[in-house]
Amino acid sequence: MKLIWNDDHTVASMYVRQSWLKDATMCPEKGRRAIISPDWNTPNELTAFGTAVHAAAEAKLLGSATNRAQMLDAALEAFRELDTDTLRWVKYQRHELLPLFDLAVDAWLTDVYPSVDGDILGVEHNFTYEIGRFEHNGVTVILYGTGTIDLVTSTQLWDWKTSTRRYKPAEKQKQDIQSTMYGGAAVAAGWAEWPLTFNFGVMIRGKNEGQIVPVDRDASHFEWLRRTSMAFARQYLNNTTDVEWPMNDTHYLCSDTWCPFWSVCRGCHAQ
Numbered sequence: 382m383k384l385i386w387n388d389d390h391t392v393a394s395m396y397v398r399q400s401w402l403k404d405a406t407m408c409p410e411k412g413r414r415a416i417i418s419p420d421w422n423t424p425n426e427l428t429a430f431g432t433a434v435h436a437a438a439e440a441k442l443l444g445s446a447t448n449r450a451q452m453l454d455a456a457l458e459a460f461r462e463l464d465t466d467t468l469r470w471v472k473y474q475r476h477e478l479l480p481l482f483d484l485a486v487d488a489w490l491t492d493v494y495p496s497v498d499g500d501i502l503g504v505e506h507n508f509t510y511e512i513g514r515f516e517h518n519g520v521t522v523i524l525y526g527t528g529t530i531d532l533v534t535s536t537q538l539w540d541w542k543t544s545t546r547r548y549k550p551a552e553k554q555k556q557d558i559q560s561t562m563y564g565g566a567a568v569a570a571g572w573a574e575w576p577l578t579f580n581f582g583v584m585i586r587g588k589n590e591g592q593i594v595p596v597d598r599d600a601s602h603f604e605w606l607r608r609t610s611m612a613f614a615r616q617y618l619n620n621t622t623d624v625e626w627p628m629n630d631t632h633y634l635c636s637d638t639w640c641p642f643w644s645v646c647r648g649c650h651a652q
């Protein structure tokens with residue numbers, strides 16, 4: 382979440398991404414630390430892998446790659462750009478990861494791409510739209526959702542994912558924040574109306590297997606996102622980011638592998 386004041390501090394513009402909201406919902410302190418130490422959130426090899434597979438899909442959708450080999454080249458080139466000294470390797474060694482690109486590209490081409498329908502309106506489309514506003518101690522707070530939709534067509538919304546295992550559709554339907562945030566962006570842009578369906582195209586890492594997970598969203602899901610986002614905005618304004626926010630260490634993502642702040646937070650204490 383990013384806070385920008387106007388010159389006389391009467392208007393606070395707050396920008397929230399779904400990934401931040403997801404982290405902060407799981408552990409508010411992780412959200413606070415991401416605000417004050419954004420540089421700590423360095424990508425690991427799994428997020429870099431996902432970004433590279435996105436590049437392959439983008440190349441195909443925009444026509445710069447027409448076949449699997451060219452898509453693979455686009456993925457490997459994107460990965461090489463991310464594979465710097467700051468990349469954290471949390472699961473694979475480099476030689477183990479490289480063969481997985483071809484499988485993911487083929488899974489997208491074979492199991493996901495054939496289900497893409499409609500005219501392409503946007504690929505890797507950046508959005509920012511107003512989620513809501515409220516008054517707080519004489520300040521007008523305007524909350525914006527911001528992010529990037531992987532694919533918008535005249536009939537569909539898509540996001541590409543790479544995952545260790547298949548998604549559980551019922552879990553996504555119940556808990557997913559991204560589909561609500563991105564659905565709201567499509568509605569705000571006039572591309573869609575509630576209710577809508579948001580599609581996840583999931584490539585299972587290490588397997589030549591893609592999965593399509595549709596998630597249904599309506600105006601009541603968006604109202605919930607608006608309420609939870611505003612609660613965090615108030616938390617930010619009331620408590621500032623100078624003091625710790627509530628910490629949740631009961632989730633498996635509270636670990637040395639998955640939380641970049643582990644070494645200065647839960648990891649400082651007896652396990």
Ligand code: SF4
Binds near residue numbers: 410647
């Ligand atoms: S180490 Fe655990 S408690 Fe601390 S910020 Fe990370 S997830 Fe939250």
